[in-house]
Amino acid sequence: MVEVTRRREIEDAASVLFHARGYAATSVRDIADALSIRGPSLYAHVASKEDVLAAIVERVAERFERSADAAEAATAGLGANARLEALVRAHVRAVTIDPGAASVFVDEWRHLSEPRRSRILQRRDAYEARFRDVIVQGRSDGSFVLVDPGIAAAFLLTAVNGITDWYRVDGFLSPDQLADAYADLALRSLTEATP
Amino acid sequence: MVEVTRRREIEDAASVLFHARGYAATSVRDIADALSIRGPSLYAHVASKEDVLAAIVERVAERFERSADAAEAATAGLGANARLEALVRAHVRAVTIDPGAASVFVDEWRHLSEPRRSRILQRRDAYEARFRDVIVQGRSDGSFVLVDPGIAAAFLLTAVNGITDWYRVDGFLSPDQLADAYADLALRSLTEATP
DNA sequence: CCTACCGATCGGTAGG
């Protein structure tokens, strides 16, 4: 018995459409059509189109944060290699669970109005800081090369976020296989190669 | 004497706005405002809003292709390391020259209607294939690890395209410094690390 | 969840 609230069904349908066409190019009637109801009926469940966007963005933000929390807790006290691997794996898994919603978080937050926009930007910065911090740790203890932590974090985060551009949930590549491959690529990118 | 056509000024103003807000959220009047003229006056120079998008996307596609052509010509016959480094550097430079226009090519092509949309997708695929091919070469000659070329190419291309999300032309990071850092990260990500 | 409807804004045209 899969019991989901109507509100959540609206957000899921909106995620698919926002991912495929973008927030601005998706009308309230498009979302309603996907649920086989009329546009104005949506407003029995949501206050505005932007509220739907905000709900998706904030839910995904929480998923990323909790996922990273767990990864950091599981690798507390370990070396930078283990910690970065856990962070990347957690992120890849969070993205592959629902690439549509993840892409809304990654790409569509800028359509939020203030103060929601600023708050979500702050959370994105804090999330990115987790990656920077691990890179700083790895630089200090000799695990990683002496790359600028900001550049390296941006490189890795845009790479993992880009998964939403091409990953197919019903494809032949499982979330775990992708997490394996991306964790390897990420770790090697910061590790001195054999001459 | 900087002589630019009005048509090109329209495309440049549109690039900035499409980059900042997205194509769908940018109105014809927004573009006109940026040039201090009225909306309808634009139509003396362009046939439609989508024509402006198509012109930007196609110009950037040509820049990327010519830049990659030069990189490949300069490294013909060399090993996969040298070839991939040249490709990444060429791409980073093409992006940093005009991140606004580059981001329109990367993110806004989906708003093109057929047949332009399909044609640009084909060109993107062909461009991505250059990266896959070098990775395949590096796998065969032992330069690179045995990662799936499709995954590795997607990883690298989304990382370099992500530069449009955060790079500031007037910042403290020069295109060459960024190309250095990204080429290193890219090469190491495919190269076996010391144990 | 529906029909009927609203003011605002959209891309674009006519005609100078």
Added chain:
DNA sequence: CCTACCGATCGGTAGG
């Protein structure tokens, strides 16, 4: 490059 204007569509409300 302008003003005046067009039909279509937008997000959203009223009132069942």
